[in-house]
Amino acid sequence: MAKQDVILSRCLEDSLSAVVERVPHDRLFVLTDTVTLRLCWPLVSGLPCMAEAQMITIAPTDENKTLESLAHVWTSLQRGGATRRSLMICLGGGMVTDLGGFAASTFKRGIAYVNVPTTLLSMVDAAVGGKTGINFGGMKNEVGVFNPAVAVVLDTAFLRSLDRENLLSGYAEMLKHGLISTTEHWAELMNFDLEDIDYGRLTDLVAESVGVKERIVEEDPHEHGIRKALNLGHTVGHAFEELALEENRTVLHGYAVAWGLVCELYLSTCRMGFPRDKFHQTRQFVKEHYGRFPFTCKHYPRLLELMAHDKKNLEVGQVNFTLLADVGDIHINQTATREEIEEMLDFYQSE
Numbered sequence: 001m002a003k004q005d006v007i008l009s010r011c012l013e014d015s016l017s018a019v020v021e022r023v024p025h026d027r028l029f030v031l032t033d034t035v036t037l038r039l040c041w042p043l044v045s046g047l048p049c050m051a052e053a054q055m056i057t058i059a060p061t062d063e064n065k066t067l068e069s070l071a072h073v074w075t076s077l078q079r080g081g082a083t084r085r086s087l088m089i090c091l092g093g094g095m096v097t098d099l100g101g102f103a104a105s106t107f108k109r110g111i112a113y114v115n116v117p118t119t120l121l122s123m124v125d126a127a128v129g130g131k132t133g134i135n136f137g138g139m140k141n142e143v144g145v146f147n148p149a150v151a152v153v154l155d156t157a158f159l160r161s162l163d164r165e166n167l168l169s170g171y172a173e174m175l176k177h178g179l180i181s182t183t184e185h186w187a188e189l190m191n192f193d194l195e196d197i198d199y200g201r202l203t204d205l206v207a208e209s210v211g212v213k214e215r216i217v218e219e220d221p222h223e224h225g226i227r228k229a230l231n232l233g234h235t236v237g238h239a240f241e242e243l244a245l246e247e248n249r250t251v252l253h254g255y256a257v258a259w260g261l262v263c264e265l266y267l268s269t270c271r272m273g274f275p276r277d278k279f280h281q282t283r284q285f286v287k288e289h290y291g292r293f294p295f296t297c298k299h300y301p302r303l304l305e306l307m308a309h310d311k312k313n314l315e316v317g318q319v320n321f322t323l324l325a326d327v328g329d330i331h332i333n334q335t336a337t338r339e340e341i342e343e344m345l346d347f348y349q350s351e
């Protein structure tokens with residue numbers, strides 16, 4: 001997989017112009033969603049490098065990361081005269097960068113695309129690392145390809161208009177990066193004041209967080225090994241998210257990841273001896289900022305089924321976890337028995 005250029009932007013105009021100039025193209029398209037169009041496009045629309053851009057707009061949120069939205073993007077590219085030499089800028093959150101990346105990767109067998117993430121979640125996770133795709137058949141990111149954007153432009157100016165829930169959602173992925181890197185980075189994240197955000201400090205933390213992801217992706221772009229570290233919290237998190245989707249409950253991805261982290265750290269404590277003090281601190285942090293995911297024992301069979309169907313599992317019926325023996329001490333491909341998983345869910349319910 002080609003290496004992705006991640007640009008920490010201090011001036012959006014300079015960074016975007018440089019990227020648009022660097023990638024030869026005949027036509028320029030900007031894909032965004034209706035909310036980002038209102039909140040973030042005004043920061044970009046007046047830039048000279050955007051003068052010729054043709055806009056493609058889709059409905060926001062993960063429920064719209066569908067085949068229908070994808071077809072709409074393909075149709076718009078076709079009607080707009082896109083060729084293999086066209087360039088698409090995906091401006092938005094993870095939904096736009098995932099779906100846009102997939103649309104670009106498949107249109108005429110692949111055109112170049114640039115990610116300009118506008119949410120914290122997409123800055124630290126979705127937009128970086130080349131995973132693209134859509135939800136399908138009730139499963140998240142079920143269909144997609146690995147294909148990196150030619151560049152990712154990270155500018156925290158967009159975060160000023162981000163609501164608190166979406167900010168927290170992205171912060172959960174940062175917390176995950178803390179847990180899989182160093183105790184120092186994890187402690188910095190635990191001590192950051194989320195009630196009174198210092199945006200300068202947040203920018204530094206974002207840079208550090210993206211660095212954690214970049215190093216891992218560079219080592220294992222196609223997730224054969226160490227990239228699975230990035231799945232910490234996601235085996236349970238995705239199952240919570242999918243259950244919520246089935247029951248028409250809205251749950252933001254990062255909230256599900258935060259709840260999943262608590263469950264999987266519980267498993268890590270029981271199975272790998274993850275330090276209890278760090279587990280309790282993380283658990284307390286999550287409880288305070290994210291609350292908890294409500295479910296009952298009635299949901300256990302479905303949650304187990306969803307975990308067993310996770311595309312990250314190596315064998316049919318087995319549930320695969322990434323666990324920690326300490327912060328940064330990562331153990332991938334850990335399977336757990338049905339009893340262990342039920343005990344973990346019992347613990348979480350008793351929270």
Ligand code: GLY
Nearest residue numbers: 125129131227230
């Ligand atoms: N979101 C996890 C990864 O990119 O591998």
